Amino acid sequence: MDGTKLYFFLGLYGIAIVCGVHCSIRVELQTPTKTGTSTTLHENTYGQTTLAIVRCVDDSNITVTGCRCNLNRTGQVDGVFDVWIFPSQNGTDHGYKAYFLGTAKATSSLKYDKVKSYTLQIFCVTSSGGNGETASANLEVDILPNQQPLIPEYPTVTTTPINASSNTLVGRIVYQVNATDPENDALRYSMTQIPDDNFLTIGASDGIIRTAVDTRKIPTDSIVCTVSVTDGKNTVNDFSVTIKFKNINTRPEITYLPHSISVKEDAIVGLLLTTLTLRDTTPQPNNTVLETYCVVEPAAESSKFTYKSETQQLKLWAPLDFEKTDKYLITCTVFDGFLSSEGDVLTVHVINVNEAPVFSATTYFCTLSESRSGVSTCHLGLTVTDPDQDAIPTLKLLPGNSSERFRYDRTADTLTFDVDYDVDKMPTKATITIHAMDNHGANSTAKIEVSIQDANDNTCDFGLTRAAQATVNQSSVPGTLISLSASDGDLTSPNNAVTYEMVSCLPKEGENYISVFGSGEIKYINLIPETEHGKSYIVKVRCKDGGTPPRSATPTVQISYLTTPTTTTTTTSTTTTTTPTTTIPTTATEKSVWDIESFVAVFSLLMVLTLALILLGVWYFCCKTGRMAWCMHKHQQPMYDPYPYSQRTYQ
Structure with missing residues (x-):
């Protein structure tokens, strides 16, 4: 309450004390409908509204002039209601009214569900000759709630x-x-x-x-x-x-549905499940054709079934699998252009059948290299499962088609040879069958395509039982002495491709006269001096194949140089020298001592020692006879030399 209001009410009470029993007034309230102490106000009211006229009257009900009235603005009435003066027609006898202030917006501040009634305390005070009297009255304002709409036909x-x-x-x-x-x-x-x-x-x-x-x-x-x-x-x-x-339209219907059937999981594709019978009790004009379609649940397996509207037949269209799905709901619907059938469901129960084990592939591929049993292996990547989760005790190779030459290791999933395999004598390809069977007897097979590669497992062979021999003499001309040929038992190139080369020649100077070519030819390339009469050359030749790693063999060839006697025929005109030709044998002979390297070495050493002894004897003889100036003997007179030193020449 502000200061003005406080002073006003203090004045009213002061006047009342001074007035005592000499003044007698009362506050009279006149509402729009009646005179009394109560009025009503609808909760929808939002504009300023007069609630009552406030009058000061005496005991004789005569209006007392000079009254001043106001509202006790406390509690819920403050800001909602007020009492204001309004001028009278004579300009001096003013009156007062109680108002609902309202709001500036088109919404009311009155809420019946919050405040159903207000009590307004109105005070009036008058003064006469310095004496005043106060009086008050309460105005009850009842809030009328909003009324609900009215419906004549309710409820x-x-x-x-x-x-x-x-x-x-x-x-x-x-x-x-x-x-x-x-x-x-x-x-x-x-x-x-x-x-x-x-x-x-x-x-x-x-x-x-x-x-x-x-x-x-x-x-x-x-x-x-x-x-x-x-x-x-x-x-x-x-x-x-x-x-x-x-005259309502009725839904068409499928007379056979709903229905349930049972189908084995190994049922053949194309099996007829049912033929639908359609009925429409309220056919539409213009001979409307009934439309029919079917929906499968689970939707992901819709392709397992097919419906043909021409024949109204529902068929199995793909193999069933009990372990994956054991029940299907096929909802078929017929439509007459306005309404569809409802609840027409065919329930398909899948019956479990013992299924054969399933290989992860129909054909497996394996590449092996020829080898001894169990050496070469290949990993098949083979897995086999049983749709029914049954045990698979049997997994083996079936007899036939060379399968006895192979062995399958189930633990390691590898295929290997069960025999020593040689592609030079056995096939390079094989198609074998592997067989799986569960503990209930259901079985299945898969193929294994095996390719066997040729391995370099054979060494070239000259077929010689002793060293090859050849002979040349002083009349032999350069050319081929021997053509060696070695065979290799491997099946394919380069394993069986053979080349030739010289390994060594003893004595080494023989390399100046003899050469080995890659084709296997041993050629006499330069003439051997006649001074080498009786000498033999031991040539080692290597044959080598093209495999990885290469394999080789080294035979020995003995080439002897022998001179032949010369026969001279003399005529009157000419002298003819005929040299018989010695044929060079190109076939192998029995092995002689000259084929033994240790013998040749010892023989050569003995020959050197013999030659040294001969030279020593000649030197001794010359010294004894005085034929050599540098021998150790007594001093001799120098011989006469007619030529000076500067004219000497040496050859």
């Missing part, structure tokens, strides 16, 4: 049946809700319906119920609508409107 109404087969257009009016509001508030309409298929709609502002679909799509003869009407504060939400129909 329920049923319409006259509407012909669903005629005037079937969308938007046909079937009923209008006639609601009013006591306060003339704007009304809003909403609706729910059973069945909840949105066959009908209601206008939100006009309350008109209309069809939302062609009435031939409505399969029921009644729709129960629950309408709600609100004025923004109060709502009527349980007005029931039953819309009736006649």
